[in-house]
Amino acid sequence: MSIIEVHGVRKAYGGRAVVDGVSFTVDEGEIFGILGPNGAGKTTTVECVEGLRTPDAGTVRVAGLDPVADRQEVTHLLGAQLQESELQPKLTVREALELYSAFYRHPADRDALAGRLGLDGHLDRRFAQLSGGQKQRLFIALALIGSPRVVVLDELTTGLDPRARRDTWRLIEEIRDGGVTVLLVTHFMEEARRLCDRIAVIDRGRVVAVDTPGGLIGAAPGSTVISFTPSQPLAHADLRALPGAVSAEVSGPGGRVVVQGTDETANAVITLLARHRITARHLRVTEAGLDDVFLDLTERAS
Numbered sequence: 001m002s003i004i005e006v007h008g009v010r011k012a013y014g015g016r017a018v019v020d021g022v023s024f025t026v027d028e029g030e031i032f033g034i035l036g037p038n039g040a041g042k043t044t045t046v047e048c049v050e051g052l053r054t055p056d057a058g059t060v061r062v063a064g065l066d067p068v069a070d071r072q073e074v075t076h077l078l079g080a081q082l083q084e085s086e087l088q089p090k091l092t093v094r095e096a097l098e099l100y101s102a103f104y105r106h107p108a109d110r111d112a113l114a115g116r117l118g119l120d121g122h123l124d125r126r127f128a129q130l131s132g133g134q135k136q137r138l139f140i141a142l143a144l145i146g147s148p149r150v151v152v153l154d155e156l157t158t159g160l161d162p163r164a165r166r167d168t169w170r171l172i173e174e175i176r177d178g179g180v181t182v183l184l185v186t187h188f189m190e191e192a193r194r195l196c197d198r199i200a201v202i203d204r205g206r207v208v209a210v211d212t213p214g215g216l217i218g219a220a221p222g223s224t225v226i227s228f229t230p231s232q233p234l235a236h237a238d239l240r241a242l243p244g245a246v247s248a249e250v251s252g253p254g255g256r257v258v259v260q261g262t263d264e265t266a267n268a269v270i271t272l273l274a275r276h277r278i279t280a281r282h283l284r285v286t287e288a289g290l291d292d293v294f295l296d297l298t299e300r301a302s
């Protein structure tokens with residue numbers, strides 16, 4: 001069941017549409033990623049979901065509510081990550097948790113939350129004294145303090161070292177495993193691939209693809225590389241005619257074949273081999289990374 005529905009959302013600044021007809025739905029309990037280059041409109045889109053910006057056109061619903069018209073209700077079911085500038089440097093971790101839990105009808109247990117996020121040893125530390133990773137964990141705690149059904153995390157791991165990033169990923173998975181839906185804005189392909197159940201790729205204010213990480217990779221032209229050495233030569237024209245094939249090369253004394261295509265091409269190679277009763281030695285099917293797919297999608301959209 002969808003908990004977030006975004007239909008045809010448009011937002012312009014000074015006559016320039018920075019979000020231009022964005023639509024997607026997020027199912028309850030999933031980690032949904034919004035991936036795109038700088039200035040693509042990711043933050044503007046999620047701020048429309050949070051009710052922080054009013055779309056010029058289109059509709060947004062969070063659990064059936066309008067985040068702008070029903071702002072009060074939506075704040076109780078959607079937790080948003082604060083920006084660093086929104087916390088007083090002198091506030092301690094304990095004070096921040098107390099202050100923010102007072103805003104909500106059903107606050108989470110502060111001690112349990114602090115323990116879960118590894119903040120229990122730092123409760124008396126001031127915000128300004130926390131490391132980057134500790135600050136991020138506090139932001140996650142504050143986003144979860146109202147026991148929300150949805151949490152929005154925007155560029156959460158930017159600036160963290162690899163270990164702190166991995167710890168944060170584990171936390172995000174635990175949040176999802178606890179039944180909270182996560183809307184995650186990210187630049188990092190590895191993060192999107194590792195965490196997200198589905199991803200919307202946004203470029204220049206438009207959604208250019210929505211799929212699982214595996215689906216995005218499998219469907220992208222040239223993302224699947226099939227290589228093998230056939231027991232008998234295959235006609236180059238047959239290889240080029242395979243569905244989804246973007247290139248086919250035969251090289252070396254053994255006549256090794258390398259075909260670049262999609263998942264569909266890989267299946268068609270098997271059928272072609274069977275039809276000609278040819279066996280394949282050293283058959284390898286490898287995938288491009290999400291980086292390549294992302295570049296390809298955003299380049300094609302230009």
Ligand SMILES: Nc1ncnc2c1ncn2[C@@H]1O[C@H](COP(=O)(O)OP(=O)(O)OP(=O)(O)O)[C@@H](O)[C@H]1O
Pocket residue numbers: 013018036037038039040041042043044045
């Ligand atoms: N209040 C505003 N007034 C004018 N332009 C704005 C405003 N907010 C955002 N923009 C512009 O809208 C575009 C999209 O910005 P947005 O922050 O949504 O992109 P983003 O995909 O989140 O980018 P980044 O990854 O760099 O954070 C940018 O060109 C930005 O400069």
